[in-house]
Amino acid sequence: AEVVIVPSPQAGGQLVASEIARRIRATPDLVLGLATGSTPLPVYEALRPALAGVDLSAVRGFALDEYVGLDPAHPQSYRTVITREVVEPLGLDPARIRVPDGRLETIAYAGEVYEAAIMDAGGIALQILGIGTDGHIGFNEPGSSFASRTRVKTLTEQTRADNARFFASPDEVPMHCITQGLGTILEADHLVLLAFGRSKAAALAAAVEGPVSASVPGSAIQLHPHVTVVVDEDAAAELT
Numbered sequence: 001a002e003v004v005i006v007p008s009p010q011a012g013g014q015l016v017a018s019e020i021a022r023r024i025r026a027t028p029d030l031v032l033g034l035a036t037g038s039t040p041l042p043v044y045e046a047l048r049p050a051l052a053g054v055d056l057s058a059v060r061g062f063a064l065d066e067y068v069g070l071d072p073a074h075p076q077s078y079r080t081v082i083t084r085e086v087v088e089p090l091g092l093d094p095a096r097i098r099v100p101d102g103r104l105e106t107i108a109y110a111g112e113v114y115e116a117a118i119m120d121a122g123g124i125a126l127q128i129l130g131i132g133t134d135g136h137i138g139f140n141e142p143g144s145s146f147a148s149r150t151r152v153k154t155l156t157e158q159t160r161a162d163n164a165r166f167f168a169s170p171d172e173v174p175m176h177c178i179t180q181g182l183g184t185i186l187e188a189d190h191l192v193l194l195a196f197g198r199s200k201a202a203a204l205a206a207a208v209e210g211p212v213s214a215s216v217p218g219s220a221i222q223l224h225p226h227v228t229v230v231v232d233e234d235a236a237a238e239l240t
């Protein structure tokens, strides 16, 4: 992977946003892979000025993951977060931006439906990724198969604790999620992994430099030929 150390999350956001803007100018129906959580927010903020005047009506997007059993209208569902942080501020066509369907009624086939939609779109061109403190990408928790496709997973206690900040109380964090698999993620043309802050340093170093192992799902990126890792000094602290 190419590792780029940036002075701040804002600088990282601008770097990635300008690359995305360049690609959308060249390919107006670009298929973006969107992450949620705190890490990509500087990218989404920087995209607005970077894309000023660019026609975004054909841009397509696929979110990485969604909570299972959370009302899609809940303020912390990833459907809501993607709408609030990406679709509305940029004025994207909501019909072209998909999020895995975490509703219980349809969960049995939601993974297959999502995989088919990604395939119909011709695959994801550029996938934005964050990393969990336990090494997950998407919500592929430790032990996930490198061949996995979009499916339901159980969140680790560590991930639920990390994400409790978004909810009124820790026990409101859902137990399950539906996430693109590591196999799905590895099929994107280009991966951009972002990490900011000291809490990510160990997981980031294990993913980028450690043994390729299912116990560190982020290490799957080492199997991909086109990966850019964008980190601040704190997240880079344990790289050798």
Ligand code: F6R
Binding pocket: 034, 035, 036, 037, 038, 039, 040, 064, 065, 129, 130, 131, 132, 133, 136, 137, 138, 139
């Ligand atoms: C979010 C996702 C997760 C997060 C990771 C880091 O869609 O797939 O892998 O990227 O949990 O979360 P933050 O950025 O909130 O530290």
